[in-house]
Amino acid sequence: MPIIAVVIPCRNEQEHIRACIESVLQSKIDNDCKLQIIVIDGGSTDQTIEIIKKLSNEHSNIILLHNSHAFTPISFNMGITHASEADYIQIVGARHLISNDYISKALSILQVHPDIWCVGGRIYNDFLNSTSEIIAKSMGSAFGMGIGNFRTLQKSGFTDTVTSPLYPIRVFKTIGLFDAQLVRNQDDDFNYRIKLAGGKIYYEHSISLRYFVRASFKNVFKQFYQYGYWKVFVNKKHQAVTTWRQLVPPFFLLYLFGLPVMVFLSSYSLLYSIPFMLYCTLNIISSCSEFPHLKKIILTCYAYLILHVSYGMGYLHGVLRFIILGKRPEKSQTQLTR
CATH class of the missing domain: 3.90.550.10 (Spore Coat Polysaccharide Biosynthesis Protein SpsA; Chain A)
Structure with missing residues (x-):
């Protein structure tokens, strides 16, 4: 049995x-x-x-x-x-x-x-x-x-x-x-x-x-921030990137950090802004496919941004903490959200 x-x-x-x-x-x-x-x-x-x-x-x-x-x-x-x-x-x-x-x-x-x-x-x-x-x-x-x-x-x-x-x-x-x-x-x-x-x-x-x-958006932000943060810890443990798609949010966030400088100081400002415009377009299209009402479409666009930015921020924090500084996890990142 x-x-x-x-x-x-x-x-x-x-x-x-x-x-x-x-x-x-x-x-x-x-x-x-x-x-x-x-x-x-x-x-x-x-x-x-x-x-x-x-x-x-x-x-x-x-x-x-x-x-x-x-x-x-x-x-x-x-x-x-x-x-x-x-x-x-x-x-x-x-x-x-x-x-x-x-x-x-x-x-x-x-x-x-x-x-x-x-x-x-x-x-x-x-x-x-x-x-x-x-x-x-x-x-x-x-x-x-x-x-x-x-x-x-x-x-x-x-x-x-x-x-x-x-x-x-x-x-x-x-x-x-x-x-x-x-x-x-x-x-x-x-x-x-x-x-x-x-x-x-x-x-x-x-x-x-x-x-x-x-x-709540606040708890989702914390949840995905921790997902990104601890993903780096797992990568360091195995000395490998366990999945390649995890790299998209942190690289996109780095791109966003550098976008203002690139747009205003570079002669290729339009070229540099293409990924951002593409992201906004896909965000809006995906949000419109989920809801017919304008308010919910706007909030869904916001939700997508939270998922991507929070994960990317947590991931970059993990890279700094675990890879660059070689430290252990902070106690603040051991508290789960509800």
């Missing part, structure tokens, strides 16, 4: 944790499979723990663990270590609602194709207010996230990373656990290690999950 352990890290997610766990409980899996749900709380100060305890009283396969360090990779590792008898590990974010066939279809792929070490599905960005609706649309577009990003893939196939992955337990026995020092991008690092070890990562378009995005 295959045992599937679902690992869910959380902290102060009272608005989402019940729906997340219930979506896992509704999974349609074969009768010969056993489902175990391990929720690791990182020190919640709201009603998250109470909600989990109530659900665990109703369902004997729900286990609650406590992570005093509050870092996501530590929660991952606690859950994986606790599931010592599991055959498969399914990672699910506290803001994720997986489809009822998510686990079963991912499991079938892993069982048929032993060369595949990781399977994930399509992500639908969900929202709770008008601001998060705009953020959700921008995060679901190729212009916002980049061509080839798992959030924008339109067909099944091999990729470099996925969200809410299902792994055979042998993967962790082969390459180890998640890097506990990575506050962000720990999944990117882990999946890069999979590829280095010869494993394959598969995106299955027919399975899906809903993800509730941040509800």
Whole structure:
């Protein structure tokens, strides 16, 4: 009887944790499979723990663990270590609602194709207010996230990373656990290690999950700033650029910094301004394709700018901090946004 352990890290997610766990409980899996749900709380100060305890009283396969360090990779590792008898590990974010066939279809792929070490599905960005609706649309577009990003893939196939992955337990026995020092991008690092070890990562378009995005531009800015910042840390760790598309935002930001000087002091001012005009044009076209109303179009243009500038700023900060100065991460960049 295959045992599937679902690992869910959380902290102060009272608005989402019940729906997340219930979506896992509704999974349609074969009768010969056993489902175990391990929720690791990182020190919640709201009603998250109470909600989990109530659900665990109703369902004997729900286990609650406590992570005093509050870092996501530590929660991952606690859950994986606790599931010592599991055959498969399914990672699910506290803001994720997986489809009822998510686990079963991912499991079938892993069982048929032993060369595949990781399977994930399509992500639908969900929202709770008008601001998060705009953020959700921008995060679901190729212009916002980049061509080839798992959030924008339109067909099944091999990729470099996925969200809410299902792994055979042998993967962790082969390459180890998640890097506990990575506050962000720990999944990117882990999946890069999979590829280095010869494993394959598969995106299955027919399975899906809903993800509730941040509800404010401020929090999204912080989130993507940290993505860029920690991406450099991962690159330094592996002495390699893990994906080439990550370089676009920081180089674009450097271009923007130099644009005023180039335009006013160079005889090729029009030539130098072409990339900026192209960016503005693509931004407007992409925004218009998402919404018909002028106000939302303007805000979507702003959301795209936030995604690109915040990631680029965080990336350049990481280059300065880790590559040029050779220092460790600042404590201020270890605090996750909510």
